[in-house]
Structures are given as C-alpha cells and as structure tokens.
Amino acid sequence: MPADPTAVARESPGEADADQSDLADDRAQDRAQDRAQDRAGDGGEAEVLAAERAYLSEARAALRRMREHARSLSADVAADWVSRQYLESLLDQRVAALADRPDTPLFFGRMDACEGRGDDLPATIYVGRRHVHDGDEGRPLVLDWRAPVARAFYRAGPADPMGWRRRRRFGFQGGELTAYEDEPLDGRALGPSAILTREIERPRTGPMRDIVATIQPDQDEIVRADLPATVCVQGAPGTGKTAVGLHRAAYLLFAHRKRLGRSGVLIVGPNRAFLAYISAVLPALGEIHVEQATVDDLLGAPTADEPADVAALKGDARMAEVLRRALWRQVRKPEEGLVYTRGASRFRLPDYEVREIAASLRGTARYANGRAAFAQRLAHRILVLMEQRGEAPDDRVQDQVARSRPVKRLVDQVWPKVTAEQVLHRLLSDADLLRAAAKGLLSEDEQAALLWAKPYRSHRSAKWTAADRALLDELNDLIERTPTFGHLVVDEAQDLSAMQLRALGRRCAGGSATVLGDLAQGTTAWSASSWEEVLRHLGRDGQVAELTLGFRVPGPVLDYAARLLPHIAPGLAAPRSLRAGAGALTVRRAPDLAEAVVAQARRSLDREGSVGLIAPDGMAADLAGALAAAGVPHGLLGPDADQAHRLLVVPATLAKGLEYDHVIVAEPARIAAAEPRGLARLYVALTRAVTSLTVLHREPLPAELGGVPSA
Numbered sequence: 001m002p003a004d005p006t007a008v009a010r011e012s013p014g015e016a017d018a019d020q021s022d023l024a025d026d027r028a029q030d031r032a033q034d035r036a037q038d039r040a041g042d043g044g045e046a047e048v049l050a051a052e053r054a055y056l057s058e059a060r061a062a063l064r065r066m067r068e069h070a071r072s073l074s075a076d077v078a079a080d081w082v083s084r085q086y087l088e089s090l091l092d093q094r095v096a097a098l099a100d101r102p103d104t105p106l107f108f109g110r111m112d113a114c115e116g117r118g119d120d121l122p123a124t125i126y127v128g129r130r131h132v133h134d135g136d137e138g139r140p141l142v143l144d145w146r147a148p149v150a151r152a153f154y155r156a157g158p159a160d161p162m163g164w165r166r167r168r169r170f171g172f173q174g175g176e177l178t179a180y181e182d183e184p185l186d187g188r189a190l191g192p193s194a195i196l197t198r199e200i201e202r203p204r205t206g207p208m209r210d211i212v213a214t215i216q217p218d219q220d221e222i223v224r225a226d227l228p229a230t231v232c233v234q235g236a237p238g239t240g241k242t243a244v245g246l247h248r249a250a251y252l253l254f255a256h257r258k259r260l261g262r263s264g265v266l267i268v269g270p271n272r273a274f275l276a277y278i279s280a281v282l283p284a285l286g287e288i289h290v291e292q293a294t295v296d297d298l299l300g301a302p303t304a305d306e307p308a309d310v311a312a313l314k315g316d317a318r319m320a321e322v323l324r325r326a327l328w329r330q331v332r333k334p335e336e337g338l339v340y341t342r343g344a345s346r347f348r349l350p351d352y353e354v355r356e357i358a359a360s361l362r363g364t365a366r367y368a369n370g371r372a373a374f375a376q377r378l379a380h381r382i383l384v385l386m387e388q389r390g391e392a393p394d395d396r397v398q399d400q401v402a403r404s405r406p407v408k409r410l411v412d413q414v415w416p417k418v419t420a421e422q423v424l425h426r427l428l429s430d431a432d433l434l435r436a437a438a439k440g441l442l443s444e445d446e447q448a449a450l451l452w453a454k455p456y457r458s459h460r461s462a463k464w465t466a467a468d469r470a471l472l473d474e475l476n477d478l479i480e481r482t483p484t485f486g487h488l489v490v491d492e493a494q495d496l497s498a499m500q501l502r503a504l505g506r507r508c509a510g511g512s513a514t515v516l517g518d519l520a521q522g523t524t525a526w527s528a529s530s531w532e533e534v535l536r537h538l539g540r541d542g543q544v545a546e547l548t549l550g551f552r553v554p555g556p557v558l559d560y561a562a563r564l565l566p567h568i569a570p571g572l573a574a575p576r577s578l579r580a581g582a583g584a585l586t587v588r589r590a591p592d593l594a595e596a597v598v599a600q601a602r603r604s605l606d607r608e609g610s611v612g613l614i615a616p617d618g619m620a621a622d623l624a625g626a627l628a629a630a631g632v633p634h635g636l637l638g639p640d641a642d643q644a645h646r647l648l649v650v651p652a653t654l655a656k657g658l659e660y661d662h663v664i665v666a667e668p669a670r671i672a673a674a675e676p677r678g679l680a681r682l683y684v685a686l687t688r689a690v691t692s693l694t695v696l697h698r699e700p701l702p703a704e705l706g707g708v709p710s711a
C-alpha cells in the first residue's frame with residue numbers, strides 16, 4: 001500500500017511562525033488536501049485554534065492561581081530559625097518553579113482517546129513542560145511530559161495507538177499558539193511532521209534548547225529507561241544523544257524525585273564551553289539541582305602534558321592493579337612488637353602477633369580504614385592482655401590505647417598515613433617500586449615509559465597530567481571511598497580512558513548511568529573501540545542502543561563527512577540525515593585563506609543564525625586577527641567559557657558537541673595532521689553545521705575526503 005501522509009498541518013491565517021522554513025510551509029500545503037478527513041466534529045481550523053488558545057488562557061490562569069497559592073503559604077509554622085530558613089527556601093523554589101515563561105506555551109501536545117476505551121483516563125490530555133491543575137476542582141489541565149500517561153504522546157503510532165485516536169502537535173511563537181497539526185492514529189501511515197521539521201530547521205541562536213515537544217519514539221525509549229538501567233547510546237553526529245541524555249536526567253528526577261533528590265544526578269561533559277552550551281536545557285525543564293562538571297572538574301585540572309603513548313599507557317585498565325599493589329606496598333612488615341605501659345603495668349605484644357594482625361588486614365578494606373582497624377586491633381589485643389591480668393577495662397580504654405603514643409608510633413611505622421600524590425610520586429620516580437607493582441602486568445619498556453625522566457623532588461612540587469589525575473583518583477578511592485551519585489550522565493564517553501571511566505564508575509557505584517557517545521568521534525590517545533569495553537571499565541552492565549537519524553547536519557554535509565568513516569570507525573554504518581539540505585555544502589580552494597575566511601564570514605553573517613569558524617588550533621588566533629582587522633565582529637571560543645557572539649572562532653579541539661547554523665571549516669588538512677586521531681577531529685568539525693558548511697582550503701584536502709564533491 002502506498003504511504004498515505006494524512007497528518008494535517010494547520011496555520012492560523014496571518015500568524016505563521018516567522019521562523020518557519022519554506023520546506024515546512026510546502027509540507028503543510030502539500031497536506032492541506034488531506035485536511036477534510038480529520039475535520040469532523042472539530043469545526044473549522046480558525047475555530048479549532050481559537051478554542052485551543054482559550055484552553056491555553058485557562059491553563060495560564062490556573063497556573064497563576066497555583067503560584068498565588070504557593071506565595072500565600074507561610075514559613076511561620078517552622079519551629080526554629082533553621083527550619084524556617086529551609087522552608088522559606090523551599091517555598092521560594094516552588095514559586096519559581098511555577099513561573100509562566102513567556103517564550104513557551106504551557107503545552108505543546110494533545111491526545112484524544114478512542115471512544116469507549118474503558119479505563120478511567122481522561123478523554124483528552126494536554127502535554128506540557130509541567131503539571132497544571134485547576135485549583136477548585138483539582139482537575140489536571142496540563143500533564144507533565146514525564147507522567148506515565150503522557151508517554152503515549154511520544155510513542156503512540158498507527159501500529160500501536162495505545163488507546164488514543166489522535167495526536168495533536170502545536171506550533172507556537174513567543175508563547176502563543178500559532179499552528180496545530182493532527183496525526184490520526186487509526187492505522188493510516190503518518191507522513192513527516194511539519195512541526196518537527198520546523199523545529200529542527202529553526203536557526204540556532206544561543207545555548208541548546210530542550211526537545212521536549214518533539215522527542216522521537218526511539219529517543220523516548222532511552223529517555224524513559226528506568227532508573228536501575230544503565231543505558232549506552234551510540235549515535236552519529238546530531239542524532240540527539242546529548243539531548244536524550246539531558247531529558248533522561250529530567251525524567252529520572254521526576255520519576256524518582258525522592259531518591260535522586262538525596263543522591264543527586266551528575267552530568268559530565270567534555271569541556272566548560274560544552275557545559276555552558278547545554279546549561280539551559282535542564283533548568284528549562286524545571287530541574288535546577290543537577291551538577292554539571294567536566295572530567296577535569298572532578299579529577300583536577302592537569303598541570304603538565306605528556307606524549308600520547310605515555311598517556312595511553314597510563315589510561316590503560318592494567319594501571320588499576322599496578323596502583324593497588326603500589327599502595328599496599330606502603331604497608332611495611334612489622335619488625336618490632338608493641339609495649340604499652342599503664343601505671344606500673346607493661347603489656348607486651350610480640351612482633352609475630354603484630355605481623356599477624358597487619359597481614360590479616362592488608363588489602364581487605366580501604367587503606368585508611370585498614371590503618372584505623374590496625375590501631376584498634378592492636379589496642380584490642382592489649383585489652384585482652386589487661387583482662388588476662390585481672391583488669392576490667394571498658395571500651396573507652398580501647399580507644400585510649402589505640403590513640404596512645406606507642407600504638408601510634410607502631411601504626412605510623414607499619415601502616416603510614418599516605419596520600420595519593422605521595423604514592424604516585426613514588427611510583428613514577430622509583431624504578432624498584434614500579435617493577436614490583438607492575439610485575440607480570442607491564443613490560444620493561446612500558447615501565448621505562450612510565451618513569452619520569454627527571455623525577456620531581458617531592459609530591460608537592462610534582463606536576464600532573466590528565467592521565468595522572470585519573471591515577472590519583474584511583475589511589476584516592478583505594479585510600480578512602482569516593483562519594484557517589486544516584487545517576488550519572490556522561491557525554492562524549494568515547495574519549496575517556498579506562499582509568500577515567502573507572503573514576504566515573506566510582507561516582508555512580510550505587511546507581512546507574514547514561515553513557516553517550518560516538519566511536520567515530522573519538523579523538524584521544526585512548527579513544528574507545530567498543531561500548532562493551534566502555535561499560536566494563538565503568539563497572540556497569542548495560543544495554544547499547546543506537547540512534548541513527550540525524551537532526552542537525554544536512555544530508556549532503558553528512559554524506560561528505562561520512563567519507564572519513566571507513567578510516568576512523570570502519571565498523572560503523574554511514575549516518576542518515578532527516579534533512580535534505582540541498583546546496584548546504586561548499587568546498588572551495590582559497591589561495592588567500594584569511595581573505596576567503598573573512599569574505600565567507602561576512603556572507604554567513606548576512607544569513608540568519610549562528611556562525612562557527614572552525615580552525616586548526618594553531619590558526620584560530622590568526623584568523624580571529626584577520627576578522628578583527630577587517631572589522632568583522634566575532635568572539636574566540638576559549639576552553640573555559642562560552643561566548644555570546646553570533647560569529648565564533650572555534651579551535652577545532654573545542655568544537656565537540658557544539659553546533660552552528662553556518663559553519664566554515666578552515667584548512668581541513670591541518671586539522672587532520674595536528675594530532676594522531678586528527679581525521680576523527682576533522683569528522684567532528686565537518687558535522688557541526690545545521691544549515692550550511694563551507695570548507696575553505698589552501699593546502700590540498702586530506703586524501704581520505706576524496707575529490708571535491710559536486711555542489
């Protein structure tokens with residue numbers, strides 16, 4: 001049977017969204033002929049829209065009443081000052097959460113039930129960002145998109161209508177409804193949604209937006225995966241991995257508010273610029289208490305660099321055992337017994353007993369706990385000796401003995417207090433310790449590579465690389481337990497080393513994780529080659545899901561970038577784009593690169609939306625200088641912050657995860673040559689564009705990109 005695109009897209013005359021693309025217009029018009037089919041009982045389009053607007057006003061008024069009610073509540077009931085402060089802050093948060101944002105309507109979708117469905121769900125539901133109810137009757141006017149019943153809005157389709165007869169999507173501008181689109185769920189095949197098309201075609205300005213109105217069924221499945229499940233998402237550039245991860249965090253916080261309110265959710269992204277870019281999504285979904293951090297924030301920023309092969313070796317999972325052994329070698333074999341004096345009595349513990357106690361504790365608990373237990377066990381033995389002499393010491397005496405000078409001295413000798421920095425400093429400067437700890441694990445060459453050529457004088461003066469930071473974190477956890485979150489979302493996870501993944505795994509040891517990434521975009525010395533491996537290092541069992549439909553990059557651009565795939569990730573299929581994007585790609589040779597970049601930047605700025613000039617790191621400042629000299633306003637993206645300029649010069653190593661309407665990639669060959677996985681870096685750079693990509697090159701293009709594509 002031929003596809004029957006029966007969805008009906010309707011615009012209020014004269015109020016079409018100014019952002020709407022021609023494509024969306026065409027689709028809406030194409031399907032105008034189908035409108036009659038679904039009109040029965042609804043009245044004309046203008047009346048339908050008017051009725052929906054009236055409903056929106058009603059919902060807004062109800063929200064206002066909810067806000068006023070929250071404002072009227074007093075914290076005076078609190079018994080003391082501290083409780084009062086706490087209650088006041090809760091009430092303030094509640095009032096803030098009930099704010100009516102002028103830029104979005106309270107709902108974006110509606111579902112109408114099949115007749116006689118036979119359950120007690122309402123015949124019609126409206127789905128929005130937050131729950132709104134009518135104060136007087138408690139009647140729900142808008143359901144939170146995360147509520148179980150709202151799931152049908154995302155998942156119902158002709159094959160499984162889930163008890164609903166029709167889905168209605170709303171188009172809006174500035175908080176006002178401007179259009180609606182009906183999708184009958186009666187078995188007829190659905191055509192593409194014009195409202196979804198419009199949403200993904202809209203120009204990108206400012207930080208990332210939520211996608212709550214247009215989450216797709218395969219994305220929704222990941223978003224609503226239950227809390228205990230660790231989910232790993234492989235997806236090509238622009239398939240919505242980041243969006244899905246953030247929406248899953250919001251979903252879990254809704255579904256498990258109490259538990260996650262206590263244990264917390266942690267989002268980990270590749271750098272500060274990326275975190276700034278995604279920072280508005282969760283607050284827009286009403287979630288403000290989510291910690292967002294880079295790996296450097298969690299483990300400490302590196303203060304030194306090192307060759308990629310050494311970094312890769314330090315990132316290898318074998319290092320975990322090397323560190324464990326190195327740490328436990330800090331516990332020395334006791335050579336002396338213990339003598340404890342109390343009044344005129346002396347109590348003697350022979351050396352072999354001290355050895356026995358140390359041996360029984362070594363390696364069984366965390367190092368710091370082991371040290372404390374060692375002191376207690378020694379004290380306990382002394383107590384037994386006291387009892388044998390007819391004394392009756394109580395528990396307090398045991399603590400006194402454990403803290404006494406002779407016990408402390410012995411503990412310091414046998415089980416010294418150590419820091420992670422001390423142990424790693426010793427390991428990387430002492431060939432004997434490294435040999436002993438790495439026996440059977442690392443080859444002699446590998447050990448030689450690990451040792452510092454010029455050891456630092458002390459752990460205090462040592463400079464640490466990014467790989468060292470993960471080793472220090474591992475040691476810290478062996479010494480004392482790392483606090484853990486209830487859920488961890490880790491983006492661009494393909495870039496993390498085994499040791500970094502272990503560090504993140506520790507931070508969700510009692511919970512679960514959402515792991516997002518693309519094996520083709522791995523640019524580090526230790527980039528993952530399989531998700532099973534990533535999950536293993538993270539210490540979590542999980543399902544790997546794949547997102548295959550691209551929402552960002554136009555088809556011709558994605559096809560062009562995909563020429564690199566056989567060279568960077570041979571196992572991955574070429575991605576598909578939802579967007580035709582004819583004429584989106586231009587590849588041009590430019591004898592004077594700076595001049596061409598300035599001219600193209602001007603042309604791109606003449607169009608609507610953001611512009612990203614992605615340049616090899618070594619050329620970014622010079623190209624920014626050329627723009628400045630030509631008087632073209634722009635910002636230069638730094639590792640620590642996002643910048644609010646319509647044109648940003650983006651060093652290629654910072655482009656990951658970001659997107660711009662118009663992207664200019666300068667000198668791809670240099671991007672590819674700048675680092676061992678430079679082709680993957682180039683793949684990232686080529687896949688940042690939403691509307692157009694212009695590649696400008698003076699040097700020949702990398703051979704892997706093949707010839708210049710036909711326009």
Ligand SMILES: Nc1ncnc2c1ncn2[C@@H]1O[C@H](COP(=O)(O)OP(=O)(O)OP(=O)(O)O)[C@@H](O)[C@H]1O
Binds near residue numbers: 551
């Ligand atoms: N269902 C959707 N509806 C509307 N827009 C969407 C949807 N899914 C994704 N997008 C949009 O597509 C763009 C790309 O999404 P996102 O950044 O999450 O992709 P990604 O897979 O993380 O990409 P990358 O691998 O390049 O980091 C974003 O602008 C996002 O808002």
